[in-house]
Amino acid sequence: MNNYYQILNISRTASCDEIKKLMRQFWKENHPDKYPKKEDLFKERGSMYETLSDYAKRAAYDNELNAYQEEIERQRKEAEEQKRMQENLLRMQKQRLIMQRETDKRRIENNRQVKNAFIGLGVVAGAFVIAGILEEIFSKK
Numbered sequence: 001m002n003n004y005y006q007i008l009n010i011s012r013t014a015s016c017d018e019i020k021k022l023m024r025q026f027w028k029e030n031h032p033d034k035y036p037k038k039e040d041l042f043k044e045r046g047s048m049y050e051t052l053s054d055y056a057k058r059a060a061y062d063n064e065l066n067a068y069q070e071e072i073e074r075q076r077k078e079a080e081e082q083k084r085m086q087e088n089l090l091r092m093q094k095q096r097l098i099m100q101r102e103t104d105k106r107r108i109e110n111n112r113q114v115k116n117a118f119i120g121l122g123v124v125a126g127a128f129v130i131a132g133i134l135e136e137i138f139s140k141k
Contacts, residue, residue: 007045
């Protein structure tokens with residue numbers, strides 16, 4: 001929706017006389033008889049003047065403009081909230097991955113320790129077996 005106030009560079013509280021004065025200046029500078037290429041612009045601004053110079057049309061336009069701006073603001077806030085939620089979700093997923101990585105590191109370290117313990121037990125057990133064999137060999141003599 002076009003914001004006539006911004007396009008015409010006037011305040012929303014501008015009086016009909018102020019708008020009329022501005023439009024006369026515009027018409028003087030951009031009349032289609034002088035500048036045929038500006039005919040569409042001239043008609044567009046004329047339509048804006050017609051809306052803003054009539055109290056009933058202006059009130060209806062202002063209500064429509066307010067509703068439009070409120071909807072745009074609502075959509076902006078909703079988009080910001082969705083962005084915040086996505087950022088939070090990504091942050092949580094990252095934390096979960098970090099925690100999983102730490103858990104995996106601890107599990108690997110525990111497995112390494114268990115493996116080393118079994119190796120140690122194997123060496124000790126092997127030593128006992130060898131000692132037993134050696135004892136048998138030397139005891140037969």
